């Protein structure tokens with residue numbers, strides 16, 4: 001509604017002026033001739049005052065000589081000025097604030113540009129909005145001056161001045177009306193008619209409009225008739241008042257000014273906001289870490305920000321006026337850019353990853369967003385490209401991806417990546433009708449190395465194995481570490497499965513070469529299982545499982561060899577799973593029992609102790625030997641509750657026999673590795689002894705060398721705690737493991753138990769003879785007792801007697817017996833030496 005047009009567009013450039021000495025009547029004459037409502041009083045080029053037609057009312061018309069006085073005596077001074085560049089709206093407010101009807105318009109230098117009146121402003125502001133909806137009666141001035149036509153002019157002028165009014169109604173003859181305005185008064189100055197009554201000077205007839213007419217209509221009548229006053233008639237055509245052009249202006253002025261102020265305020269606010277936004281945008285442009293490049297509609301670079309230079313190395317002067325192709329890396333083909341621009345054209349924006357080239361030639365990835373900017377007509381004015389260098393992010397992503405798909409220790413692909421590649425290989429092999437082989441490798445007895453030499457050494461060994469394994473394979477093959485000491489190999493494009501055995505042999509040979517770590521020469525062998533797609537399965541997980549099952553068979557067949565998967569192996573795996581399920585229920589279903597094997601004095605053959613041996617009578621399949629279920633119990637952790645049960649049962653049975661009056665003997669209980677590593681082992685045993693009432697001296701714990709060597713320091717502490725309670729400790733299977741003699745010295749061991757493997761060939765094999773004799777000598781040296789297990793024949797016994805071994809145990813004296821039979825043996829009190837049937841033998 002309100003334009004920003006400046007007042008210089010609507011002012012009257014011609015200024016009517018006179019000097020300050022000009023007689024008033026001359027100045028008035030010039031105003032009347034020129035149809036001007038004001039005259040500027042100028043002396044030496046400077047505006048010293050202004051005189052307007054309104055000022056005429058202030059004159060004394062009763063004294064005609066007064067009109068000869070210089071204009072300087074009646075002019076208004078100083079002259080109010082207004083700047084030529086301000087808007088019409090702002091000028092309106094100035095008129096209101098200053099309370100004047102004329103302003104002298106000046107430029108920057110103060111030169112006079114013209115005169116502007118309040119009417120000029122309002123007439124140029126488009127009043128239709130305000131005046132079309134109102135009627136004349138809304139602005140009607142009912143208290144108008146109305147004088148008789150006989151009234152002298154000077155009285156009439158005085159009345160107009162005092163009211164104040166810029167016009168008055170003059171009663172004519174026959175009830176007619178005329179009008180006398182301040183402009184009419186002006187014209188009379190200096191004339192010889194000022195002595196006439198106003199009936200002779202007024203304009204007849206009075207132009208009128210109905211009070212119901214719109215102000216819009218009234219303005220039309222004003223402008224068409226070039227008058228500024230109209231009579232207003234009532235419903236019956238009677239004159240009810242006067243309306244002036246300024247009445248209309250004044251009436252709408254409030255609304256007009258209010259709206260104008262609102263509009264100006266809004267404009268100021270939005271200007272403030274946009275200025276603020278602009279400042280903010282400039283700040284962002286300058287300080288953001290994102291590169292910004294602004295191009296024109298033809299994609300010519302117009303500006304870039306400092307971050308652009310940091311990222312690309314190009315200064316603004318290098319690129320302004322060029323197109324963004326200066327940054328192209330050559331990594332994207334024309335189709336890429338075509339699709340990008342198509343999307344920008346369609347959606348107005350695009351974002352994605354782009355490879356660009358820095359000034360130094362380096363290619364780097366960036367995340368780029370391009371937005372189209374359009375002008376108010378909808379035409380593209382600019383493209384704004386915002387980008388960030390994502391080199392580091394991509395490197396981090398790739399590192400994370402690598403970590404997620406690789407084993408941290410060996411940096412080989414892990415299970416996830418292996419399965420991914422295997423799936424991919426299966427799909428490919430299916431297409432080209434070829435085979436794929438999966439090898440599953442498990443290091444033989446790796447746990448012992450880990451246990452005896454520590455995890456750091458174990459880890460280093462695994463790294464070496466990984467490297468050697470990878471070196472055996474082609475580049476296309478995948479070598480992965482599945483966890484622990486398990487590795488897998490994926491061999492693609494197998495045209496001849498007959499070549500796999502030699503490859504497996506090559507791996508076995510390569511891995512069994514000694515590894516020297518910190519002066520330790522380690523020899524590690526491996527067992528390999530092989531499965532083939534599509535012969536064994538077309539599913540990746542099944543192929544891995546089958547290779548795993550085949551590997552187990554390789555282990556069972558003596559380790560350090562390979563086996564191909566056969567369907568029977570599935571049954572083996574199934575057995576293991578079934579056993580695991582059964583084992584979980586065995587304790588609560590009370591399927592376990594203990595058998596006792598006597599330990600006898602080598603000289604007297606009298607029973608000096610017994611070993612408690614676990615038996616499992618599974619309801620569906622009958623007796624399951626410990627060698628089958630103990631490893632499963634170990635793997636699953638079930639050995640801990642089962643072992644506790646064994647201890648409790650052995651102690652309470654021994655106590656029961658003692659309470660019955662049978663000799664106080666010691667009972668030896670086998671400890672599994674997992675059970676021994678229990679943190680609260682000492683507390684558990686102590687509470688069992690307390691609960692059963694058995695003297696600690698009547699309990700012997702059998703630990704193996706490998707148990708002892710794991711966390712040797714912790715083992716020493718535990719063993720001392722058990723020893724302090726009075727419990728005896730024996731080292732089982734002695735001679736088969738990796739014992740460290742220096743450690744052995746520190747362990748509070750009571751008895752060394754020579755493994756039965758050394759006894760079997762005792763009579764024939766001179767080496768075993770020597771070993772058994774050496775162990776016996778060492779035990780004596782370490783002040784330990786000795787017991788030899790697995791004595792089956794008289795010859796073996798004779799041989800052992802020749803070495804003066806301590807106690808002996810074996811089928812020669814008795815098989816492990818159920819409690820009832822063992823009690824009978826005790827009650828008999830006879831020396832043993834003849835074969836007795838092992839009623840409960842597994």
Ligand SMILES: Nc1nc2c(ncn2[C@@H]2O[C@H](COP(=O)(O)O[C@H]3[C@@H](O)[C@H](n4cnc5c(=O)[nH]c(N)nc54)O[C@@H]3COP(=O)(O)O)[C@@H](O)[C@H]2O)c(=O)[nH]1
Nearest residue numbers: 613614626627646670671672732789790791792810811816
């Ligand atoms: N952690 C636990 N391990 C246990 C427990 N009970 C047994 N076991 C271990 O299981 C392995 C096999 O035990 P088993 O089948 O009971 O065999 C024992 C004897 O029957 C056998 N033996 C005894 N005399 C002879 C013999 O003259 N010849 C011969 N060939 N075998 C004989 O030896 C086994 C006892 O061995 P050891 O423990 O080394 O003294 C075995 O490793 C048991 O340790 C249990 O409760 N917990």
